[in-house]
Amino acid sequence: MTNIKDVAARAGVSVTTVSRVLNQHPYVSEQKRKAVLRAIDDLDYYPNINAVHLSIGKTHLMGVVLPYTDHPYFGLLLKGIAKKALEHNYKLVLFQTDYQKRVELEALQMLKTKQIDSLIICSRGCKWSIIEEHLQYGPIVVAEKREDQPVSATYVDHYASFTAALDYLYEKGHRKIGYTISRVTGTSSRDRDQAYKDFIKRHGLVYRADYIIDKCLYFEDGKKVIEHLQSISEPPTALLATSDQVAAGVMLCCHQMHIKVPEELAIIGFDNQPIAKMMNITTMEIPLEHMGEHLFEQALGGGVNSKEVTVSLIERGTV
Amino acid sequence: MTNIKDVAARAGVSVTTVSRVLNQHPYVSEQKRKAVLRAIDDLDYYPNINAVHLSIGKTHLMGVVLPYTDHPYFGLLLKGIAKKALEHNYKLVLFQTDYQKRVELEALQMLKTKQIDSLIICSRGCKWSIIEEHLQYGPIVVAEKREDQPVSATYVDHYASFTAALDYLYEKGHRKIGYTISRVTGTSSRDRDQAYKDFIKRHGLVYRADYIIDKCLYFEDGKKVIEHLQSISEPPTALLATSDQVAAGVMLCCHQMHIKVPEELAIIGFDNQPIAKMMNITTMEIPLEHMGEHLFEQALGGGVNSKEVTVSLIERGTV
Known part of the structure; x- marks a missing residue:
């Protein structure tokens, strides 16, 4: 079995240096640290983890x-x-x-x-x-x-970011705004719902429960969203999707059904996931x-x- | 602090039944098991895990x-x-x-x-x-x-499934077939590469290294793939993507650049992820x-x- 001395020899450093790397000691040069990790990899060496843990109580x-x-x-x-x-x-x-x-x-x-x-x-x-x-x-x-x-x-701050997204859509002329949410009972959902209600009240708009679409998490939920919007009277002209995945799914569905974005339906996502960049979706960036x-x-x-x-x-x- | 007796009383079962549920004992009716789990949730009860572990040595x-x-x-x-x-x-x-x-x-x-x-x-x-x-x-x-x-x-069996996908494209008339891979050094990649080489040999086709596009993992890699294909002479007419994510990214890119699928480029993915279903992508289903x-x-x-x-x-x- 390989031991710590073999690793030190291979890496061209002292046993103390190897030990420091294993224990995450800060005073090791990046160059030596890399040499030790490479030697560990080359030799299939693994330290006795329990011994390491005991020594530092973690x-x-x-x-x-x-x-x-x-x-x-x-x-x-x-x-x-x-x-x-x-x-x-x-x-x-x-x-x-x-x-x-x-x-x-x-x-x-x-x-x-x-x-x-x-x-x-x-x-x-x-x-x-x-x-x-x-x-x-x-x-x-x-x-x-x-x-x-x-x-x-x-x-x-979900209240503030949801409000910012709604205000942006309002500035762009939208008065009928809906949103999708992953589960209405979550903590962040309560903040978002409050932001939505306050927004509606502030601008004297009409609150409609059928503008809020629950249980939307995945790309494939986009279809459900569009089907719902088509089933209600006076559907929203703009949609906030609390995940870019859902926004992307909605986008694709709009494309397949020849619904023009943003002319017939404006969409704003959340997170700025890679898919939003690729599909050119306006979004609220959260550095997750x-x-x-x-x-x-x-x-x-x-x-x-x-x-x-x-x-x-x-x-x-x-x- | 809530104890096991409180849980039993709340669930309307014996302490023994609660203990059996906690220890994953098989002989508990589904109905009682659910009642116990609900009571645990309602009362914020948690068992002393270490005691449970010690009793079963795990x-x-x-x-x-x-x-x-x-x-x-x-x-x-x-x-x-x-x-x-x-x-x-x-x-x-x-x-x-x-x-x-x-x-x-x-x-x-x-x-x-x-x-x-x-x-x-x-x-x-x-x-x-x-x-x-x-x-x-x-x-x-x-x-x-x-x-x-x-x-x-x-x-x-990556060799067999890769071969099946290649044979399918061959049957459909394709003779210039490329593929994308996440990393050429992986175990499954070696099997796939062997399948590709054997396929090329079996049909007397020309092996071209520039038909193999490495480091393709994500949706956003689709752009890179299309750019590469446009930069080489006699690009492939069909592409195997070892992930539906990549296949979907390639599809979207084709759409943006007005490349007709499958007329100008046929695409087959792997996994049958939800995105493949939604984007109507032909794929090799792996029940991951x-x-x-x-x-x-x-x-x-x-x-x-x-x-x-x-x-x-x-x-x-x-x-």
């Missing part, structure tokens, strides 16, 4: 609570988290909840029992009081606006991957701090 | 090695794995390797040190001999065709989510068995 496991992994929104958050995890030699324990609170509570329990070092909650289901109870066991970071809780957060990276760093660093992520309008061809 | 953690999570291919595999994990109350430890062997070796080490119960390797980088060495510590399952190794596997579910069950069940997944041609409008 498991190097970080929990991530999220409803599912296969949607680009959470996929991009996870990508950012995973990128940093790889850099810092952390492994991620996935708690895919499918919106079951039980799974989230198990994640908190694993933090308590030191099976994970820290926890990122991308989509919270349980009460703040339960989160607070567990803060004594390790860093917990959330991806939503906190109130007064001593929890670190990286979040988007960067959010993920920041969530990881907050969870790693400990301490309590809160960061609002800037959302910005990207004007393209669909409004 | 961590209920399963490792998953994969290069990245944000591509639909691995995303769909992971979706299937995660679905079963939720059902069986398992958590997944993600080893996102970014194709670094070191991370894979750490996963094997965690199996050895009992930090995880079992391991699914979706994309293998290290030698078979190292995998075999670690089989004594717990089930290891791979997503590729095994040779003689006593490892469980759920896999696609089902593969993920099966990988989980193999890793959970132990024992050694191998399952080839059936790939089938879905004829739509792009060939």
